[in-house]
Amino acid sequence: MPTKQSAKPPPKPATERYHHGDLRNALIEEAGRVLESDGVEAVTFRGLARRLGVSHAAPSHHFADRHELLAELAADGYAALADALEDAMSGTPPAEWRRNGGRAYLEFGLTSPQRYRMMFASQLFLDECPERLLGESSRAYLMLLKLSYGRDPDIDPESYRVGTRELASWSAVHGAMMLWLDGQLRESVDQAEFMRLSSEMLDELFA
């Protein structure tokens, strides 16, 4: 059926079409690039619109406000973090989960520093935190628990309370990550040394 070629609109350059066609996803992808290269403050509706060749108000039709876009980016971040932890642990014996998972966690933060910082800046999307963000973040947290316990935690989400052990492991790795990303350690240590120090810290913590 050679005549079917007009069923899907011929791929004109997106800049010429009145309707972009996939603006929502394009916004998310472009926002991810801007976030990592210039920081969260540089992620603006108007800036993204310019980059994508659409009008300044186009983004508003896909996100209620700027925070809703940022929340989407954060949710993607949590999903990526959970996946990274899962990958690092799958196929290895539980005894190595903490080591491998901890390393994967650190690597995620070092690879996507701006994303990591934004994921935890919950003030950015406090009012009406979207469902997907909650879901992906708790998935990541469950991977963290699995990692620190060395087994699947069977947890009742209603009655669950954080214990000192979970708090210690999570605080240590998150704290180290934040101190590094916020530049508090850069005077006295470089990235490779930070990675070594942090791994050592986690080993001692879990010994």
Place this chain on the structure above:
Amino acid sequence: MPTKQSAKPPPKPATERYHHGDLRNALIEEAGRVLESDGVEAVTFRGLARRLGVSHAAPSHHFADRHELLAELAADGYAALADALEDAMSGTPPAEWRRNGGRAYLEFGLTSPQRYRMMFASQLFLDECPERLLGESSRAYLMLLKLSYGRDPDIDPESYRVGTRELASWSAVHGAMMLWLDGQLRESVDQAEFMRLSSEMLDELFA
């Protein structure tokens, strides 16, 4: 000398005078209040100018830009933190420094959450970090070292390198603080329980 009363200008209400007289300090104080009540994004030159009854451009004459004002607030925060640690440790035997100092650290963060978050958001004042900020923050760090060592650390600032022990204690307390302030723990624990958990964590960490 009773006639000396006109040496200092009679204290007209500041709103009526052309020159405020102490605008720089007034800006810093008002900014501190706005910061803690409405968050760092609410700290704006124009908003502060309105609150203080001066023109919208007046703040620019005392701070090169908004980041310079925020840096001042952060420096004050580090100074207050260092003082709080010092107070908590002074007059008590070194064996109790970690417990008392750790508690003081946590209390500082819980009392001034927005201030604490901003102090570590170094991206806000990355370009040309003012001298005082560096000074006060390293004073706070030295108190932290003294606290964790149980003695005055004699350190050569040039050759100093962070060790796993310092990284562990600092990461744990900072990480717990950030997780709490960013709301990651609020679902499963309240503030009193957080305080108890964190203290317990620090005890175990230093045991």
Place this chain on the structure above:
DNA sequence: GCACCATCTTGTCGCTGTCAAGATCAAGTT
């Protein structure tokens, strides 16, 4: 062939930081 509706554009508003030019005023100089 028509109507609907999601999508996108244009225009506007008030907010922000920042700069430039002028007004005010205290303190020091001649």
Place this chain on the structure above:
DNA sequence: AACTTGATCTTGACAGCGACAAGATGGTGC
């Protein structure tokens, strides 16, 4: 006493931002 200087503050303007409203566009279903 008159003048000058410099710090402080005001007024006015500009560009960038988020957000809203009203209209243009064009594909989909009736």
